[in-house]
Amino acid sequence: MLTNRQLLILQLTVNDFIESAQPVGSRQLSKKEEVPFSPATIRNEMADLEELGYLEKTHTSSGRVPSEKGYRFYVDHLLTPQKLKMEDNLQLRSIFQERVLEAEVLIRNSASILSELTNYTTVLLGPDTTAHKVKRFSIVPLSGTKAVAIMVTDSGRVENHVFDAADGLSATDIEKMVNLLNERLVGTPLSEIPRMLATESKMLFERHVKNAGTILTSIQDSMIGKTEERMFYSGQMNMMKQPEFNDVQKVKTFLEAIEHGMPLTLFKNDLAGIQVRIGSENKEQTLGDFSVITTAYAVGTDMTGSIAIIGPKRMDYGRVITLLDILSEDLSSALARLTIDGRTDRRNES
């Protein structure tokens, strides 16, 4: 459909605009060595590209700026595979060097390195933890009538919640309760726990232990909002580095939108590979001026989390995609090492 020359010009225009954030003129383009054409020729081609909807003008006599369609085409067809600079590579890998055993830490670190390397905002969705299984319950009495309920999952996460058993808890009550809980619920996936607590087990518990209700409620409390996916933001302030956000008002709008929590579907990626949503392709209206690039990473065999990078539409797609590719890969394998077994990185199966 497009001639080679048009492709070239479109590509260079987008590249240039991504780099400079300034409308690209024909004269400017003609100076590049890849372009052996005169400004006039380029003008003609640009006019055609504008008619086709790939480019736009900010005003009658301005240079050209990519339209959303232009970006889309660029992302789909014109992206040149990028190589990372050595230092980027080193930095990216550095987080997987140290022996980190908590998935959450690894994920946090990934988010922060990404936002650092891209100068955009990163959102990392932690994996769905509802499939994690309960490994141990315990209850530790504190002073007075208070006690703290603790739940450990097989992934090594520890949730806890302080509660107050107004009617008092005897040591034997606690022991009974803890034993019952461990007997009945260890090995159960988190997603099942609320149901189990509410129905089957409930009566059993209440028959044996005086204050079972309070304890159960408190265990449920400690799980609220914790079994669902978690979002880690990083580099929210990076948006201030982008020239299009030189206005405090815009920055504020963005930060407020982010802080008030976006629906996580925006950042989720259940598909294989990398997804790019440009401007209005994002469902959320507040992200109309942004592009979001997402990819999935694997946690163990069947769970996935998502990484999302939010930047202006004039985002460095090539670089971000390369970075995401590498990082999701690295993160996946780091997490695999973590969840399968601690052994693999030191010794063989024996």
Add this chain to the structure above:
Amino acid sequence: MLTNRQLLILQLTVNDFIESAQPVGSRQLSKKEEVPFSPATIRNEMADLEELGYLEKTHTSSGRVPSEKGYRFYVDHLLTPQKLKMEDNLQLRSIFQERVLEAEVLIRNSASILSELTNYTTVLLGPDTTAHKVKRFSIVPLSGTKAVAIMVTDSGRVENHVFDAADGLSATDIEKMVNLLNERLVGTPLSEIPRMLATESKMLFERHVKNAGTILTSIQDSMIGKTEERMFYSGQMNMMKQPEFNDVQKVKTFLEAIEHGMPLTLFKNDLAGIQVRIGSENKEQTLGDFSVITTAYAVGTDMTGSIAIIGPKRMDYGRVITLLDILSEDLSSALARLTIDGRTDRRNES
């Protein structure tokens, strides 16, 4: 030293500037009903106040702006006691209505309500937890050679750390270890734990348990950075609402300074009552354009935390001081209820 009229004019000038963020002129001031003087008279007084160093001009023919000395005098002598609006009062109190049992949650909520009510940035220093005592250790084995070490303090905090005992841990080893730890260390203040682990107990442990070293290290790891005071920030973005920060660059500088962590001495207040540090009175150079107001709150009988509010020098000192007074009081008593006993808010001693 200053005449009554000078006091009045200084006060009104500061008030006005705090409200409007604009230099205050003589004509403008003379319009207020509290002022029965002509602009000319006010000009004369202002000229004197300027000579005395309380006011400044931004340029030769501009209105007056308070100097740091002016703010200082205002804070020390001219502050009129403020009454809170009913709604502010309600909002402020609301966080202590719900039954919250975790000190940390209470503290976080306090920080966020303060930043909401003031439109400034709040820093809340959690109490020194080194005096908290260990209530329970436990170790939960996960898959492979990994396990998670858990430590519960008498305040109900739960710290945990995943570790990898490369040489394997038998169930009996773990049990032995946990028993030893609990026997020897329960009741010990956190500040003592590292020493205990490193010296006295260490040999004992190592004699009885194969892999004691790994476990000990991991317990120490789980305490790193957790026994010291913690800072809770809230409302960092509020600074963008202040007209003096209409420039992205300034906002960025501020946010970066905050994020990169200020020495907490800046926000700490070990004295009784409220402290105000204006502009260059802050040790840290980056806070030269800000004022910081701090107060202490009590946690139980002998521990304290600090609340700090950071705003522009042109901060509403009266309001902030009032709010801080009330909140530190409320927070203190809420925490007292928490740490002494769970009973007090439901029933009498019996």
Add this chain to the structure above:
DNA sequence: TATTAGCACTCATTCATTAGGAGTGCTAAC
């Protein structure tokens, strides 16, 4: 004597005007 009116002056801000530069579209020549 303390206050105020009056006046000349300063400076920031606003607005219109201008000149320059970068861009465009179109046409005619190559």
Add this chain to the structure above:
DNA sequence: GTTAGCACTCCTAATGAATGAGTGCTAATA
């Protein structure tokens, strides 16, 4: 098919005048 040339548009930065809020100072007033 390509390009040089030209008239035209529009943004931007610079200039200067008008406006207004402010000042300091002096002389008149209460």
